[in-house]
Amino acid sequence: MAHLVHPQRALSTNPLKTSAPLGAAMAYLGIEGAIPLFHGAQGCTAFAMVHLVRHFRESIPLQTTAMNEVSAILGGGEQIEEAIENLRKRAKPKFIGIASTALVETRGEDVAGELREMLARRADFAGTAVVYAATPDFAGGLEDGWARAVEAIIAALVPAQAGPKIAGQVNLLAGSHLTPAEVEAVADMVRGFGLTPIVLPDLSTSLDGHLSDDWSGTSLGGTRLAEIARMGQSIATLAIGTAMRPAAEALANRGVPPQVFASLTGLKAVDAFVTALMQLSGRDAPATIKRDRARLADACLDAHFQIGGLRVALGADPDLGFALGTALTALGAEIVTAVTTSGLNPIAADIPAAEVILGDLGDLERGAATAKAHLILTHAHGRMAAERLHLPHVRAGFPVFDRLGAQDQCRVGYAGTRAFYYEIANAVLAHPHRPRPEDFGATPVAQEFDHASPPPSTH
Amino acid sequence: MAEALKTQIAGLLNEPACDTNRAKDEGSRRKGCTKQLTPGAAAGGCAFDGAKIALQPIVDVAHLVHAPLACEGNGWDNRGSASSGSEIYRTGFTTDLTELDIVMGNGEKKLYRAIREVIAEQAPAAVFVYATCVSALIGDDIEAVCKAATERLGTPVIPINAPGYVGSKNLGNKLAGAALYAHVIGTMEPAEPGLCDINIIGDFNLSGELWQVKPLLDRLGIRILGSISGDARYAQVAMAHRARVTMLVCSKALIGLARQLEDGYGIPFFEGSFYGISDTSAALRTLCMKLVERGAPADLIPRCEALIAQEEAATWAALASFRPRVAGKRVLLYTGGHKSWSVVSALQELGMEVVGTSVRKATEEDKGRVVEIMGDDSHMFDNMAPREMYALLREARADVLMSGGRSQFVALKARVPWVDVNQEKHEPYAGYMGMIGLLRAIDREMNNPMWADLRGPAPWEVAVQAPAPAPLRLASGSPADFEDC
Numbered sequence: 047m048a049h050l051v052h053p054q055r056a057l058s059t060n061p062l063k064t065s066a067p068l069g070a071a072m073a074y075l076g077i078e079g080a081i082p083l084f085h086g087a088q089g090c091t092a093f094a095m096v097h098l099v100r101h102f103r104e105s106i107p108l109q110t111t112a113m114n115e116v117s118a119i120l121g122g123g124e125q126i127e128e129a130i131e132n133l134r135k136r137a138k139p140k141f142i143g144i145a146s147t148a149l150v151e152t153r154g155e156d157v158a159g160e161l162r163e164m165l166a167r168r169a170d171f172a173g174t175a176v177v178y179a180a181t182p183d184f185a186g187g188l189e190d191g192w193a194r195a196v197e198a199i200i201a202a203l204v205p206a207q208a209g210p211k212i213a214g215q216v217n218l219l220a221g222s223h224l225t226p227a228e229v230e231a232v233a234d235m236v237r238g239f240g241l242t243p244i245v246l247p248d249l250s251t252s253l254d255g256h257l258s259d260d261w262s263g264t265s266l267g268g269t270r271l272a273e274i275a276r277m278g279q280s281i282a283t284l285a286i287g288t289a290m291r292p293a294a295e296a297l298a299n300r301g302v303p304p305q306v307f308a309s310l311t312g313l314k315a316v317d318a319f320v321t322a323l324m325q326l327s328g329r330d331a332p333a334t335i336k337r338d339r340a341r342l343a344d345a346c347l348d349a350h351f352q353i354g355g356l357r358v359a360l361g362a363d364p365d366l367g368f369a370l371g372t373a374l375t376a377l378g379a380e381i382v383t384a385v386t387t388s389g390l391n392p393i394a395a396d397i398p399a400a401e402v403i404l405g406d407l408g409d410l411e412r413g414a415a416t417a418k419a420h421l422i423l424t425h426a427h428g429r430m431a432a433e434r435l436h437l438p439h440v441r442a443g444f445p446v447f448d449r450l451g452a453q454d455q456c457r458v459g460y461a462g463t464r465a466f467y468y469e470i471a472n473a474v475l476a477h478p479h480r481p482r483p484e485d486f487g488a489t490p491v492a493q494e495f496d497h498a499s500p501p502p503s504t505h
Numbered sequence: 506m507a508e509a510l511k512t513q514i515a516g517l518l519n520e521p522a523c524d525t526n527r528a529k530d531e532g533s534r535r536k537g538c539t540k541q542l543t544p545g546a547a548a549g550g551c552a553f554d555g556a557k558i559a560l561q562p563i564v565d566v567a568h569l570v571h572a573p574l575a576c577e578g579n580g581w582d583n584r585g586s587a588s589s590g591s592e593i594y595r596t597g598f599t600t601d602l603t604e605l606d607i608v609m610g611n612g613e614k615k616l617y618r619a620i621r622e623v624i625a626e627q628a629p630a631a632v633f634v635y636a637t638c639v640s641a642l643i644g645d646d647i648e649a650v651c652k653a654a655t656e657r658l659g660t661p662v663i664p665i666n667a668p669g670y671v672g673s674k675n676l677g678n679k680l681a682g683a684a685l686y687a688h689v690i691g692t693m694e695p696a697e698p699g700l701c702d703i704n705i706i707g708d709f710n711l712s713g714e715l716w717q718v719k720p721l722l723d724r725l726g727i728r729i730l731g732s733i734s735g736d737a738r739y740a741q742v743a744m745a746h747r748a749r750v751t752m753l754v755c756s757k758a759l760i761g762l763a764r765q766l767e768d769g770y771g772i773p774f775f776e777g778s779f780y781g782i783s784d785t786s787a788a789l790r791t792l793c794m795k796l797v798e799r800g801a802p803a804d805l806i807p808r809c810e811a812l813i814a815q816e817e818a819a820t821w822a823a824l825a826s827f828r829p830r831v832a833g834k835r836v837l838l839y840t841g842g843h844k845s846w847s848v849v850s851a852l853q854e855l856g857m858e859v860v861g862t863s864v865r866k867a868t869e870e871d872k873g874r875v876v877e878i879m880g881d882d883s884h885m886f887d888n889m890a891p892r893e894m895y896a897l898l899r900e901a902r903a904d905v906l907m908s909g910g911r912s913q914f915v916a917l918k919a920r921v922p923w924v925d926v927n928q929e930k931h932e933p934y935a936g937y938m939g940m941i942g943l944l945r946a947i948d949r950e951m952n953n954p955m956w957a958d959l960r961g962p963a964p965w966e967v968a969v970q971a972p973a974p975a976p977l978r979l980a981s982g983s984p985a986d987f988e989d990c
């Protein structure tokens with residue numbers, strides 16, 4: 047177990063963390079016909095929207111209750127009502143997911159109570175499901191906001207009294223660290239065993255990047271509300287990521303036995319998942335999965351030469367950091383510096399490093415330099431540190447705004463793990479280390495032996 | 506909100522030099538140019554965002570955001586202001602206020618320590634401290650902290666008091682300008698003030714646009730003394746009061762600052778633009794004329810004319826090669842700013858047809874110019890909801906959309922070429938060489954063979970002949986304005 051370090055300082059340099067409301071908004075975007083709504087001043091929404099657009103390269107229907115100086119002092123209950131009214135008029139959403147921001151939570155408004163009262167009064171809002179999650183920016187990060195949103199959806203939309211069990215139906219709670227392609231890969235694995243997953247939230251149909259035939263002012267796909275209402279009738283809940291444990295427990299209270307998988311990256315992690323699917327379905331693993339496992343085993347053999355002994359500086363939210371970190375150490379890499387964002391998820395302490403800093407990219411850069419890391423594994427904002435340290439930089443997490451296809455990265459399952467190992471090994475191979483005499487303490491060849499003419503132009 | 510800030514905002518919103526403001530009646534003038542935001546239908550950044558946009562391009566300053574994570578965590582490293590020197594401005598500094606800091610009332614103390622740490626680690630030319638919603642709401646007095654820090658730490662620490670909820674990005678720009686005037690400008694003296702020293706206000710050197718213009722100024726011997734704030738050093742802001750003339754580039758928001766420099770230091774200012782050929786020439790002409798009026802050598806004017814003649818001829822020669830590829834194409838313009846008329850006239854010159862333009866932020870004078878350039882006002886429209894614009898584009902009633910980032914996906918999803926002309930664009934289009942760059946971008950985008958492939962049917966779709974597109978008639982006045990400048 048790693049030692050969790052809380053640096054004692056006032057200055058945060060180059061944030062690693064993304065805010066909790068943004069995480070909630072992202073989760074809400076995995077519901078069909080959704081508009082996420084920030085309860086706060088409009089600026090927070092503008093920043094979050096730009097952030098999401100840069101990552102997914104899609105238009106993002108994020109809205110705001112537009113608190114102003116008056117409502118910031120007096121409270122913004124009316125602003126929510128007005129916002130819902132306007133959104134319904136304009137975009138006819140099936141679902142509005144509200145996330146609070148620091149501004150509202152600093153005042154300590156009882157938004158949930160006000161919302162309940164208002165929804166009871168406004169029978170005309172019935173056609174739109176409204177959900178509220180408290181996600182102040184000053185507590186936790188993206189992963190926490192995402193988890194709170196999923197918990198809020200379950201609390202509001204999964205009936206406490208479930209109907210009869212539906213054979214073969216399982217709940218798949220997708221953690222915030224899964225890309226749309228990864229959600230799809232996991233759901234496909236589940237289907238491969240003859241099970242029918244209800245994926246919550248489901249970015250694989252909303253933010254997978256597809257060109258549709260019409261313009262929509264809401265999310266382009268996602269979990270259907272009717273499916274959410276049936277989640278209490280599933281035979282099991284499979285939660286991916288430890289941050290999803292409270293959500294899984296909420297479903298357990300509705301009679302669905304939970305299983306939490308901290309990671310689906312790495313041979314052992316995927317083995318555990320496949321074992322669970324075999325038990326749940328009573329079936330043998332399909333041939334494609336067996337073949338994928340054999341191919342991963344072979345990829346391990348090939349890639350361990352690059353990854354064995356590799357010194358990695360890792361910066362990620364807890365679930366992602368754990369998944370990628372353990373997959374790399376399983377092939378002999380060493381996580382020489384680990385920085386994560388939030389201590390709310392207990393898995394933070396299990397990231398395989400001697401110490402895990404709850405910090406920022408400033409910590410990651412310093413740590414990578416002192417520990418002589420070979421590679422930086424973090425989101426796109428790590429690019430400046432990587433440039434300064436002349437290290438290869440593999441992008442993982444949110445945001446990835448300077449590479450295309452972030453939504454297509456798949457590092458889960460046997461096939462995804464194989465791709466991840468190749469990705470890391472190739473990043474190492476692309477930065478070949480050319481030995482110099484100085485590396486060994488030898489003096490360089492004396493200058494007088496050098497050919498005097500200027501070196502030929504490389505162009 | 507603190508009384509002082511309230512009074513300051515009221516003053517800023519009543520800008521005597523602003524034509525738009527002067528044209529208003531007494532009542533609406535007092536309301537200023539704030540508009541009430543509609544919950545659920547609002548777009549655009551906050552005042553903090555605006556202040557940061559205006560000041561962040563000052564490259565050797567540490568920009569420290571006093572806030573919980575959201576303000577800086579979601580907003581740093583997201584703009585393309587280029588620097589030829591220090592990179593400190595690109596680093597995101599924040600106090601990352603936690604629940605504990607807020608509950609315990611530790612905000613001011615944490616801020617002071619953060620200022621000390623950033624000075625110790627980075628030795629910046631100055632520290633700019635940004636207030637935000639939460640730090641303002643809990644009553645942190647950033648002015649007092651900055652004052653104490655400046656005295657004790659020996660590095661200028663400047664308070665930028667523009668918490669998000671006080672208003673829009675535009676107001677934030679203004680508050681940023683006011684902070685510079687109050688705390689920075691006039692605090693340093695240039696070693697050798699010259700008769701051809703100028704201020705450029707309102708250019709943020711996005712993608713290096715300032716450098717597209719600088720060679721022209723270099724050739725005329727004009728020096729950018731004060732820059733607010735493209736590729737600026739702190740000292741250049743501090744010395745701005747010694748410039749001879751101020752050019753205000755594409756920015757109503759900073760007009761107050763330009764006027765203050767005129768009133769306080771006798772530096773005349775003019776508004777100009779470096780977008781388009783005729784506007785670039787006009788800006789250079791005015792600049793030189795005003796410098797000469799203030800004592801610069803008289804031969805500046807003929808030298809300027811020679812430069813313009815040479816550059817314009819060269820530019821038109823270069824643009825001519827695009828004509829066969831762009832002539833006859835229909836452009837839909839959807840931008841926030843209205844400094845692009847010179848660009849429009851150049852496009853028309855090359856045979857392109859402007860089939861519509863938004864006037865949602867235009868003044869009456871701007872609208873007059875639309876009529877002048879386009880013949881009548883049938884092509885003007887106010888706001889267009891995304892769905893409306895999508896429908897219009899889907900029916901192929903324009904060959905290219907030129908707009909800002911917010912309508913990017915409306916165009917792309919409608920399978921229509923799109924050219925980014927807003928602030929976040931990644932290519933520089935300023936000055937003469939920028940115009941050639943813009944045409945290259947339009948040509949490359951519009952004539953990409955991909956569009957035909959994407960518009961064609963999938964194998965399983967029956968190929969039907971599309972009906973001829975209806976003539977363009979633009980609906981106007983949709984309430985949902987989604988393209989914020």
Ligand code: SF4
Binds near residue numbers: 088089551554669
């Ligand atoms: S609106 Fe307030 S809290 Fe939100 S980003 Fe702007 S300053 Fe920060």
